[in-house]
Amino acid sequence: MSWNVALSELEYGPEEEAAVLEVLRSRWLTMGERTTRFENEFAAFIGTEHAVAVSNCTVGLHLALIALGVGPGDEVIVPDLTFVASLNAVRYTGATPVLVDITSQHDLTLSVQDVQAKITPRTKAIIVMHYGGYPCDMDAVRSLASQHGLAVVEDAAHAPGASHRDTMAGCLGDVAAFSFYSNKNLATGEGGMVTTSSADMAQKLRLLRSHGMTHQTMDRHKGHAYSYDVVELGYNYRITEIEAALGLVQLARLPAHNAARARLVKRYREALSGISGVDVPFTGFGEPPGWPYPAVSSHHLFVILLPDGADRLRVMKALKNEGIQTSIHYPPLHDFSNVKGDVEAGLIRAEALENVDRVAPRLLTLPLSASYGPDVADRVAEAISRTLAP
Numbered sequence: 001m002s003w004n005v006a007l008s009e010l011e012y013g014p015e016e017e018a019a020v021l022e023v024l025r026s027r028w029l030t031m032g033e034r035t036t037r038f039e040n041e042f043a044a045f046i047g048t049e050h051a052v053a054v055s056n057c058t059v060g061l062h063l064a065l066i067a068l069g070v071g072p073g074d075e076v077i078v079p080d081l082t083f084v085a086s087l088n089a090v091r092y093t094g095a096t097p098v099l100v101d102i103t104s105q106h107d108l109t110l111s112v113q114d115v116q117a118k119i120t121p122r123t124k125a126i127i128v129m130h131y132g133g134y135p136c137d138m139d140a141v142r143s144l145a146s147q148h149g150l151a152v153v154e155d156a157a158h159a160p161g162a163s164h165r166d167t168m169a170g171c172l173g174d175v176a177a178f179s180f181y182s183n184k185n186l187a188t189g190e191g192g193m194v195t196t197s198s199a200d201m202a203q204k205l206r207l208l209r210s211h212g213m214t215h216q217t218m219d220r221h222k223g224h225a226y227s228y229d230v231v232e233l234g235y236n237y238r239i240t241e242i243e244a245a246l247g248l249v250q251l252a253r254l255p256a257h258n259a260a261r262a263r264l265v266k267r268y269r270e271a272l273s274g275i276s277g278v279d280v281p282f283t284g285f286g287e288p289p290g291w292p293y294p295a296v297s298s299h300h301l302f303v304i305l306l307p308d309g310a311d312r313l314r315v316m317k318a319l320k321n322e323g324i325q326t327s328i329h330y331p332p333l334h335d336f337s338n339v340k341g342d343v344e345a346g347l348i349r350a351e352a353l354e355n356v357d358r359v360a361p362r363l364l365t366l367p368l369s370a371s372y373g374p375d376v377a378d379r380v381a382e383a384i385s386r387t388l389a390p
């Protein structure tokens with residue numbers, strides 16, 4: 001299907017093309033100098049000590065949990081309104097995920113009150129997800145975590161360039177994972193980055209990323225090593241040089257892209273403000289004097305709530321007929337059949353998720369891209385207004 005307005009568009013130009021060609025001509029395709037540069041520049045950009053590039057965010061979360069020592073018998077808090085990867089990373093470790101509610105229909109990030117209610121002596125870590133690029137209430141999360149001796153893992157898939165009280169996402173917990181999947185603010189096809197300020201954690205992550213090997217192929221190629229030992233049960237979660245090269249170009253463009261997204265979101269909010277029954281979560285978020293706290297969104301998603309009781313599928317189809325692509329972020333985790341099975345088997349805890357249940361049927365994600373001008377917001381808002389008219 002060719003859309004007039006796709007949900008998102010890849011913002012690639014001649015620099016990305018040149019960067020890939022350079023890799024091909026260099027004859028070195030995986031985990032080389034570009035990967036190291038991408039790690040260093042990403043760490044500097046968000047203001048942390050260590051960044052470890054990986055194949056994608058899902059495996060980044062998996063590595064982060066293993067490096068924290070999470071395993072069978074532990075519980076890990078996971079938001080119910082997130083992509084299934086946040087949950088699966090916990091399931092891979094054998095720990096029990098405990099799903100938590102969202103704060104409200106205005107703030108779709110996790111409810112710290114619900115986190116508090118669901119902490120048990122088995123809880124080992126809290127995964128926060130900066131929904132749509134809006135940072136969670138990290139003061140409250142960190143304070144709870146330190147009271148109970150819990151680790152904080154940021155699922156920062158949506159949040160490169162977002163910040164909370166002047167600290168960037170990726171530096172707001174013990175360890176964080178970013179996604180560079182094709183539709184993300186910083187896109188390399190597949191790819192991810194794990195960030196931490198802890199040297200020990202970074203060393204573990206580096207070992208686990210590549211089979212627990214003490215030296216890599218690049219070390220041997222450079223003549224720095226002749227062989228290697230395997231000191232951990234690790235994985236192949238490596239990144240390619242092609243992705244790293246794309247990442248370097250995209251990182252340099254990220255601030256401009258995020259600013260363009262912010263402008264479009266502002267326009268959307270104005271254009272949608274008169275439509276009866278439509279609510280726009282995160283309105284006024286982070287703006288002075290700071291509701292609910294000073295923060296900057298990376299505007300990965302633009303999500304609205306349709307009027308209560310509106311037929312969402314009908315709206316999506318009507319927009320599709322005008323060539324406008326929409327989506328749903330997310331169907332609640334506890335509604336997936338595979339998750340329900342594990343809840344029944346006692347392998348996942350999913351209790352009291354009332355806010356998610358109330359808000360989820362109303363969620364609708366509208367097109368958002370750095371390349372879209374204000375006309376896109378006006379056109380989409382006008383189509384929604386027409387579709388919802390009595």
Ligand SMILES: Cc1ncc(COP(=O)(O)O)c(C=O)c1O
Pocket residue numbers: 055056057058059082083085086129155157158178179180181191192
């Ligand atoms: C919130 C969230 N977490 C994790 C992921 C997984 O990212 P990846 O596809 O890089 O594994 C995504 C991807 O869409 C996501 O949206």
